Amino acid sequence: MLPTPNTIVPDYRNVPHSHRLPTSHREVQRTFTKLSRQSLASLANQWLAKKNRDFCRPYLLGDRRLDGGDDDDEQYTPAQSHEELQEIYKQLAARKGGKREIQHRILDGDWRTGISMYQLATAEIQYLLDHTNSLRWTAKRLAKIPNGKNLSLDMEVTNDSEHLPRFQAQTFMANLARELTPLMKAHYLLIKIKTMPMTILRVYIHDSPYSTEASLALDNGSSDTARAVFFIWPNGSNFVYSSIANHFGQVISDDGRHLRDIVQQAIPKAFSRPSARYQLASTNFTTKSLDALLAYRGPGKSNAASGGWSIFQDHNFSQNALDFVASQNDHGKEKTGTRKDGAVGATAKAGPGRPKHSLEDKETSAAKRRREVAAGRFGSSAQPNDGLGLERVEVRIDDAFPAMPGAADDADADTSNVNEQPANRNRRGRPSLLDRSLDEIEELEDGDAWVPDVRVVFQGSHVFAGVRQLVEQGVVDGEKMPGWMTGEAGVTIGAVKQGRIRTKSGQVPGACV
Structure with a gap:
């Protein structure tokens, strides 16, 4: 028929x-x-x-x-x-x-x-x-799915980079199109950027294969008829950045996120082979800055060298990091007449037309101590103008509420509603990644101590640079401050327990990247 x-x-x-x-x-x-x-x-x-x-x-x-x-x-x-x-x-x-x-x-x-x-x-x-800060990017890690049949029983140490797939453009694009063609009609462009160490994949999605090319030219005023999704592979790294191309003032709908997720699920399948299967694992890192992505989730040693450990990635020290001795370069800089902030210090030499005593206020010993503590905790990172700013850092505190005096007298009080309050709270919008799972809620109910649902959000143009300035000004105690507040964890969202931040999967950041 x-x-x-x-x-x-x-x-x-x-x-x-x-x-x-x-x-x-x-x-x-x-x-x-x-x-x-x-x-x-x-x-x-x-x-x-x-x-x-x-x-x-x-x-x-x-x-x-x-x-x-x-x-x-x-x-x-x-x-x-x-x-x-x-x-x-x-x-x-x-x-x-x-x-x-x-x-x-x-x-x-x-x-x-x-x-x-x-x-x-x-x-x-x-x-x-x-405009490298025009889109919001989410970093994913390309990881190999372990195969129980091929696990080695000896103590041989292998290099993790050998497990990464080879990136061959034509083969990858053919495999990706084979995965997506039955689901959607799309235009693909894979291009290697010369000015930055990365490769960009742009996928212009047109909802289904039943849409013809002529329908692409129709402009019906809807923002969901087509969607451009970007994926970035940094050179020599096992991370993938994903983002949805939106315009200023445009709200990304659930359909756009769903289409992005479909392409994101097809990427590891395009890399996989019968003997090696891959997946994209979450790294709990989201930011608008491409430079920050390359610094925190890019090639080189910078992935696990944040916070105070950033001094080792600058190659300023010739000795071994395990036999580290403080360099004398910083002491020499303090003897000069100009500080990093441009102010003339008290040790400036007097000369013609220059008063013997500096007109600027002398730095007090307490302020100098705070500045040295901040330099030790943050190293060379978290500078205001370094271009590596993170706009938002969100954590959930999982420590138990401290015992208060006289709490034993109120032990018989009804506290059933207290533990159920975080779970029954109705929040508008999409669910947060910090929402506790059912297993975490059952674990808290079985425990003796009360763990409230406390969340802390740092937001600004450069979160960790702002924390460093607070340490230098004495607002935050730099000696007692936990390490995750310096950016050592290298994540933008996670749960904090006993001063250490953990990702959604429960792993300590840095151990898996």
Whole structure:
């Protein structure tokens, strides 16, 4: 029986690079409006390169002759060749002006027939590189699933890096498309960034395989018809960063998160082989700064060298870390006349036109002591302008409530409602990762001590730099402060018990990364 003309059959082909969206499309207008003048000119020269001309073809003079267009209606005269356009955009990039000039020439002139999916993807990636704090990223760890049949019984020590899969772009993309094609229609772009040590995967999701390419061009005003998801692989690391491409003021719906989770679950399957299966494990680390991600969850020694241990990642000490001796460089810096904050110290040498006594207030011994304690606890990390700021750190205190005098007299009081209060509390919005599980609630009910549901949230442009300033000002006792307040744990969410922070899975941070 032949299908009726109104029957829609699934199309399992991916959206190609050459598929074009109209210049009036919402995503096109919103993306190109945010780019700067230099970024637009750089992208135009990138699209005009020989390797990209097949799916970034501009509107040339020969196309107007074939179309039979009218010269009077054209705002921009088409160029005769790609080389001529390259010279035009080089001249536009060299001179000053507003971004509207280049934006209008791209959308209304040289690419008036439409913007390809490759052009839209590279434009969004360019904006991401220009504004590294524009999206919120979640770090995942690519871990191998242990196989009981292949466990070795000897004491041989192996290197964990040997268990990581090889990242071969074509094979990975073919496996990823095979996993996602039956579920959704999408456009994929995998590109290696030269300016930063990472590889970016952009997946433009179009809900289901029953959606045709023509439906991509429709602009129905809904923000959930398509969704761009970004994934980043730092070079030489076993971590993966994921984020949803949203715009300012746009609320990410549950459908967008669900589509992101589908792609996230397919990534370890694309890496897996019959003899090696992988999974993405949570690291309890979320931030907006890509530089902070590379520092805390990137290649090198920095993953377990936060807080006071950060002095060993700067390569300022030639001796072994196990035989560490305090360097004399810091003592020499204190003898100079200028401190790190730019103030002239009391030891500045007197000279012509300079008074013998400094006009600045002398640093008291207590303030100097607090500054030295902060330097010892934080090391070279948590500097206000280091570009590694974490915007939010949330912890749950799992220590038992301290016994109060006279508590024995009230031991017979009814406390059943006290333990049930955290579980029965109704919170608006999505559930928090710090919410206690059923096993944790049963463990607390079986215990003798009362453990309240106390949560502490540090929020700001640079959380740990703010804590360091509080230590230097004497607001926080730097000697009694727990280590997780210095950033040693390297997580943004976790539970604290007996001064040590633990992740959701119960493992101590640093032992698994």
